[in-house]
Each structure stands twice: as structure tokens, then as C-alpha cells.
Amino acid sequence: MQPVGWSLVKAETHFPYVPGYLAFREVPALKEAWSRLTTKPDVLVVDGHGVAHPRRLGIATHFGVETGQPSMGCAKKLLTGKYNEPGLLVGDHSPIMAGAEQIGYAFRSKSKTAPVFVSPGHLLGMENSLQIIRQCIGKYRIPEPTRLAHELVNRFRRGELPEGMTYGTFTL
DNA sequence: GCGACAG
DNA sequence: ATCTTGTCGC
Numbered sequence: 001m002q003p004v005g006w007s008l009v010k011a012e013t014h015f016p017y018v019p020g021y022l023a024f025r026e027v028p029a030l031k032e033a034w035s036r037l038t039t040k041p042d043v044l045v046v047d048g049h050g051v052a053h054p055r056r057l058g059i060a061t062h063f064g065v066e067t068g069q070p071s072m073g074c075a076k077k078l079l080t081g082k083y084n085e086p087g088l089l090v091g092d093h094s095p096i097m098a099g100a101e102q103i104g105y106a107f108r109s110k111s112k113t114a115p116v117f118v119s120p121g122h123l124l125g126m127e128n129s130l131q132i133i134r135q136c137i138g139k140y141r142i143p144e145p146t147r148l149a150h151e152l153v154n155r156f157r158r159g160e161l162p163e164g165m166t167y168g169t170f171t172l
Numbered sequence: 173g174c175g176a177c178a179g
Numbered sequence: 180a181t182c183t184t185g186t187c188g189c
Contacts, residue, residue: 017180019177026179048178058178079178112188117178179180 001136001144007037007167008156019079020054023062030063036167042070043124043132045145049073050121050129052096052104054080064122071121072129074136074143078106078117088112090137093130105130110141 011029015021026048034040049058050073060073078096083106086094090111096104096119104119107130120129136143142150155161 017179019179022178053178073178075178077178078176080176 001138003148003170004041005037005039005167005169006149006152007033008153008161009033009036009166010156022048023057023059026059027063027066030059031067033167034067034069038167039169040069044069044071044121045074045132045136045143046071046121047074047076047146047150049075049079049117050104050119052079052081052098052117052119056103058119058121060119060121068123070123072124072132073104073117073119073121074133074146075117076114076142086115091134102126107133109133109137109143113141116141116143 009029009032011032013025015025017025046060046063048060050060058073060071064071081096081098081103083096084094086092086106086108088111090108092108093105095102096106104117106115107118108115118129118133120126133143136145138144140147
């Protein structure tokens with residue numbers, strides 16, 4: 001739970017936002033930022049779905065396949081599939097089903113708060129995605145990796161970051 | 173034909 | 180996602 005590096009990029013979009021095709025809009029910029037990231041993480045948690053996608057190819061899976069990077073998805077809303085409401089306590093979870101196939105988990109990242117939806121992306125499985133997101137729980141609904149990344153990119157967009165601070169590494 | 177629909 | 184006004188529980 002300790003940040004070790006970051007990479008921020010400003011890029012033009014060349015594809016509209018269409019549910020089910022998010023990767024075609026955001027992966028280009030994501031890869032650009034990824035290329036400038038000196039210290040790659042063991043697992044990338046993407047803001048979106050992994051295999052919990054109509055064709056099992058959400059942005060986390062798409063990016064993972066194109067880069068060979070282990071990844072998983074953690075989305076704020078369901079895209080496809082059905083699930084029963086998990087328990088109300090942090091850590092409670094229930095499977096997201098597409099017919100008889102499990103494609104992810106509805107996970108309670110904060111007690112009495114709407115769950116987040118996690119699923120494997122690339123090079124890791126269903127249980128792995130659950131174990132990993134469990135270790136990313138902080139004080140808020142959004143798991144720390146995604147929450148901290150959003151906080152940083154928002155400061156970047158508002159021009160609140162010092163010049164030459166678009167990427168770097170923290171020393172631990 | 174109708175509803176659902178990541179960011 | 181963005182914008183905007185008000186409300187709710189801890």
C-alpha cells in the first residue's frame with residue numbers, strides 16, 4: 001500500500017466511448033503512460049472490467065494481452081452479468097454470473113456502501129483477483145490503487161502539479 | 173421489440 | 180465521464 005511510481009499522459013482520443021469498446025478509446029493513452037513508467041507493477045489494476053465483459057475482453061484484459069502484463073479489472077459499475085447483493089460488511093462478496101459461468105465478483109470494499117466489481121484481466125485468475133483487491137482496501141469505497149491514481153491525474157488535469165512531474169519514482 | 177449500457 | 184443542487188449517515 002505504498003506508492004512506488006507514477007506516469008501521467010495527456011493525449012487525444014481517436015474513438016468514442018461505446019459500452020463494450022472502452023479499450024479502443026483508452027488503451028492507446030494507457031500504453032503511452034505505461035511506456036514511460038520505469039518501475040512496472042507485478043499486477044496492474046485497471047479502472048474498468050477484465051473478463052466481466054460481453055466477450056470476456058474488457059479493457060484490463062485487452063491491455064494485458066497487448067502488453068503481456070498481468071492485470072485485473074476493478075469497476076464502479078456492472079457492465080454485464082448478474083449477481084446477488086453481497087453481505088454489507090467490508091470484504092463480503094458474491095460472484096458475478098453470465099449464465100452458469102462466473103466472470104467476476106461484486107466486492108464490498110467499504111461497509112454499507114455500493115460494491116465494486118472485480119474480475120481477472122490477464123495472467124491471473126478469479127481467486128487471484130479477489131485476493132489482490134482485498135489487499136488494496138483503504139478507508140474509502142474505491143480501492144487505493146485506483147483512488148490514488150485518480151486523485152493524481154485530477155491534480156494533473158487542473159494543472160496543480162509542478163513542472164516536470166509527469167512521471168517519477170518514489171524511493172522506499 | 174425492449175431494456176441495459178465499464179469510462 | 181461531466182455538471183449541478185440538495186440531502187443523509189457516520
